[in-house]
Amino acid sequence: MIDREQVLHVARLARLELTDEEVGRMSEELSAVLGHIEKIGELDLDGVPPTTHVVEVSGALRPDIVEPSLPREVALASAPAVAGGGFLVPSPQADAVDSVTSSEGQSLR
Amino acid sequence: MTVGRNPSSDLTTLTASAAVDAMGRGEFTAAELFDAYRAAATADQLNAYLWVAENAPPAPPQDAPLAGVPLAVKDLFCTEGVPSQAGSKILEDYRPPYTASVVARLQAAGAPLLGKTNQDEFAMGSSNENSAFGPVLNPWDHRRVPGGSSGGSAAAVAAGSAPWALGTDTGGSIRQPAALCGIVGLKPTYGTISRYGMIAFASSLDQAGPLTRDVTDAALLLKHMVGQDPRDCTSIGFPGEIGRPAARSLEGIRLGVPEELTGEGVGIDAGVLETFNATLKLAESLGASVRTCRLPHAQHALSAYYVLAPAEASSNLARFDGVRYGARVENGGLLGMYTKTRSQGFGTEVKRRIMLGTYSLSSGYYDAYYGRAQRVRTKISEDFATAFGEFDFVVTPTSPTVAFELGAKTADPLSMYVNDYCTVPMSLAGIPAISIPNGLSEGLPTGFQLAGPAFSENAILDAAFALEQAIGFRSLAPVAARSRA
Numbered sequence: 309m310i311d312r313e314q315v316l317h318v319a320r321l322a323r324l325e326l327t328d329e330e331v332g333r334m335s336e337e338l339s340a341v342l343g344h345i346e347k348i349g350e351l352d353l354d355g356v357p358p359t360t361h362v363v364e365v366s367g368a369l370r371p372d373i374v375e376p377s378l379p380r381e382v383a384l385a386s387a388p389a390v391a392g393g394g395f396l397v398p399s400p401q402a403d404a405v406d407s408v409t410s411s412e413g414q415s416l417r
Numbered sequence: 418m419t420v421g422r423n424p425s426s427d428l429t430t431l432t433a434s435a436a437v438d439a440m441g442r443g444e445f446t447a448a449e450l451f452d453a454y455r456a457a458a459t460a461d462q463l464n465a466y467l468w469v470a471e472n473a474p475p476a477p478p479q480d481a482p483l484a485g486v487p488l489a490v491k492d493l494f495c496t497e498g499v500p501s502q503a504g505s506k507i508l509e510d511y512r513p514p515y516t517a518s519v520v521a522r523l524q525a526a527g528a529p530l531l532g533k534t535n536q537d538e539f540a541m542g543s544s545n546e547n548s549a550f551g552p553v554l555n556p557w558d559h560r561r562v563p564g565g566s567s568g569g570s571a572a573a574v575a576a577g578s579a580p581w582a583l584g585t586d587t588g589g590s591i592r593q594p595a596a597l598c599g600i601v602g603l604k605p606t607y608g609t610i611s612r613y614g615m616i617a618f619a620s621s622l623d624q625a626g627p628l629t630r631d632v633t634d635a636a637l638l639l640k641h642m643v644g645q646d647p648r649d650c651t652s653i654g655f656p657g658e659i660g661r662p663a664a665r666s667l668e669g670i671r672l673g674v675p676e677e678l679t680g681e682g683v684g685i686d687a688g689v690l691e692t693f694n695a696t697l698k699l700a701e702s703l704g705a706s707v708r709t710c711r712l713p714h715a716q717h718a719l720s721a722y723y724v725l726a727p728a729e730a731s732s733n734l735a736r737f738d739g740v741r742y743g744a745r746v747e748n749g750g751l752l753g754m755y756t757k758t759r760s761q762g763f764g765t766e767v768k769r770r771i772m773l774g775t776y777s778l779s780s781g782y783y784d785a786y787y788g789r790a791q792r793v794r795t796k797i798s799e800d801f802a803t804a805f806g807e808f809d810f811v812v813t814p815t816s817p818t819v820a821f822e823l824g825a826k827t828a829d830p831l832s833m834y835v836n837d838y839c840t841v842p843m844s845l846a847g848i849p850a851i852s853i854p855n856g857l858s859e860g861l862p863t864g865f866q867l868a869g870p871a872f873s874e875n876a877i878l879d880a881a882f883a884l885e886q887a888i889g890f891r892s893l894a895p896v897a898a899r900s901r902a
Contacts, residue, residue, distance in 0.1 A: 310776065322731060322775040323738070323752075324768055325760040334772060337830055341773060344831060345720045348789050351796075358791030359798065361651070362621070362847025363608045363871055368650040382514045388745035395740050403750030 310338045428453040430893060433580040433634045437484045447485025448473050451529065454487045457578040458532050463554040465569040465578060466532045467492050468500045474529035481527025483641060488528040489579035491570050492536050494520050494625075495614040503616040504536040504566075506549040507762025508743045517614025518646045519583070519625050526641040531579055534569030538764045539734065540590055540618040542566050543836035546827055547766040554823075555598060556894035557861055561820040564594030564836075570628045571598040575894045581629045581638055585615060587622045588722050589815075589840030592852040595628055596815035596864020599854040600892045601881070602628045603635045604840075606871045607847035608653040611646030619729035620651075622722075622844050630892040632853060632882040636662050639874065660875055662882035667703040670880060673710030673808030678839050685817045685839075688858025693814045696855045696865045699887050700812075710804045710811060714796040718842040721797070723834060724777050724790035725845075730767075731774030737762060769830060798846045805870045810880060813839040815852040815864030843868045851881050854890040862890075 310318075315335045319326050326334060377383075380393060389396035428450050431439065436450055451473050458469045466489075477485040490496065493503040495513035502508040516524075524530065537547040545553040545568025553568040555561040556576035563572040567584030571594035574582050584591040586604035595602025603626045610625045617623060627638035636659055645654035674697070679685060685693075697707045739745035739758035748757035763771070777786035804811055817838055826833045843850040843866075850868035857863065865884070869877045 314776075315772070318772050318776045318779065321779060322771050323735075323755045323759050324763075324771065325756045326768075330768075334769065337769060338773060338776065340831055341723060341834075342776075345724055345786065348717050348720045348724075348793050349785065351714075351717065351789075351793065353789060353792040353796070356792040356795050358788060359794040359845075360791075362794075362798065362845075363606065363653065365608065365651065365653055370647055370650075378514055383741075385514065386511060386742035388739060388743075397740055398747065398749070398751050398754050400751040403752045 310335055310342060429457050429577045429580070431580070432630050433486045434637050436486050436580060437637075440484045447477055450485065451487050451531070454531055454579060458489070458573070461573065461576070461578045463556060463559070463563070463572045463576055464551050465534055465553050465573040465576065467502065467535050467550055467569070469532040470530055477527040477529070483523065483527035483637070485527055485529065486580050487531035488523055489531050489534050489570055489573050489582035490520055491567050491582070491584050492533045493540060493585060493616040494583060495616065496520060496530060496533065499530065500533060501616070503540070504538040504548040504550060505762065505764070505767070506744065507737050507758070509549070511743055513614075515614060518611035518648060519642050520614065522644065523583075523638070523641055528641070534567070534573055534582060536569055537566035538767050539616065539730070540566040540585055540587055541730070541766050541770055543589070543593055543833055544821070544826065545569065545594070546823065547764055549764055552823060555820045557599065557820065561822055561861070562597070564597035564816070564820065566590040566594075567628060568594045571595050571600060571602065574598070574628050574630060575600050575892065577893050581627060581634050583625060584628045585623055585625050586844065587618050587726060588844045589837040591626045591628060592840050592850060592864065592866060593816050593836060595852045596854070596862065597820040599862030599890065599894065600628060600630055601632055601635045601851065601853050602626065603639060603851045603874075604843065604849060605639060605643070605874060606849045608651055609643045609655045609872070609874075611644070611649040611652045613646055613648040617733040619726040620733060621729060622726060632662055632851075632878055632885045635851070636660065636878045655874070656872055657875075659878070662878040664879035664883040665886065667700055667705035667880060667883050670705040670810070671808045672697070672700055672705050672707045673804050673811045674707060675710050675712040675715060675804070675811055675813060677712050677715040678813045678842070683817070683838065684835070685814055686819065686858065689814045689817060689819065689863050692856035692858055692863040693865065696884065696888065697812070700884060703883055703887055708808075710808055712797070712800040712804060712811070712842065714793060714800050715842045717793050718797055718845055719834065719838055721790040721793040722837070722841045722845060723773070724786045725794065727770040727774030728778050728787050729774070731771045731778065734767070734771055766830075794845045797842055801842075801846045801848060801870075809869065809876065811868045813866045815839060815866040819858050819861035819863060839866060847871060849874050849877055851877050853881050853885055853888070854892055855884070855888055856890065
């Protein structure tokens, strides 16, 4: 089960804001999906290595040579706001204090 | 056949390979073929397209192997200067500064961009109802879904508004819509095709592949898609070349039917099982042997998938933050902007999967979910390796049902996820699998899935070709159904 409080906590971690109605629905739906997923908890997986990559790849390294990438103005062309040749973002200090503290530094129970 | 005697709509009934051959004989030009498809794509009533090319491309070079046969491309492939929105409002009208490697490769081989096709948002869905730009309709019955997430690509090919199309498959997103629309869809071995420029969903699973009207076209398109790409360090290319399939018999081919994916209690529709069993009989008459095989962990594949794919998605989709591209909604400071942008930009299913993935990766839950799922994934790969010791291919119905009605499964995420039951195990193992149309149930197409070991694409295409010739399915939706508005 994943309750409303957990939903709100995970939403904060994911930088999502849910309406009250969404929180309720998400709690029900995620609980149902997790209930199904939890069946893998019954399997005996002792000593089974986790998959890191499905097809064997070795030596996927390239020579460390500097190559041209997108010109600055092209890279910036799709940005919602730019200034001084960079991406312009709102100030982190303009966030309401409580929205910052409630989103940072918490751990799951 | 000459152009004078052929209204342009006739050109759109040709397979891509037939069109290449006909153009080689000088029967019509690439410009005429492009115009015919551009007209069909512009007139599309299925909401299959999100963008259609306005101008005809320059004539292809004389020796271009794909000879100018136009290509429809799923929205999530980046195409320079052309909207690439991944079916999401957060990328509405985003025009990337570069083109995905696989698209560029096909353009260089002589397949110009015809249009961008509708899809479930960020490829999350099995019905195309999760697109921010509205659902796609199934060309066989406009009240039904085309499948997903590559629903626009599948519908366009089946309806004759594209000769072939690119899709991506993470857990079945090429094969399932191909099955529901009555066409061929191939998910190649993980790593054979570059993912560079594909807007990522789950990077360890995502793979591009062809959606086509027949197996020969699937082989031709795939041939020009594979290859190592320095821009994608997980791409390894294909050993050798994809050939033109020609097998007429299945003599000596051993087909394994996994009990765990096809047996009682799995919930495969009776009509789907009927065409599946008929195809098995047909395979036997072509010389194949058919026996039951075991994939003991396949029943857990869906659970592992719905841990791993959302986990990867929650990480991949962190990039949509209103800073470098896409939508931005101001709301106080930086954090407020991030949160508002994402909350308004993502649709319901995308939020659900981000939440699911964030939860299973969060402190205290990682081992129980993500860690275990990665071990289940290992077991599934081992199951396939064992099966391929005794069998050439594992075969299943592609989808447990035929195309369902719009809205039928949107209220219950789990009922939607079950659509991927037979396709997800191959995705987790990274192995290639094809879906070919193998008949009708309730007047709607069913799909037959054939999966083989990594890099067995040529053998899969050959076997699928032999079956296709014997089945004789016509992969264009009936015109009566297509014109029914």
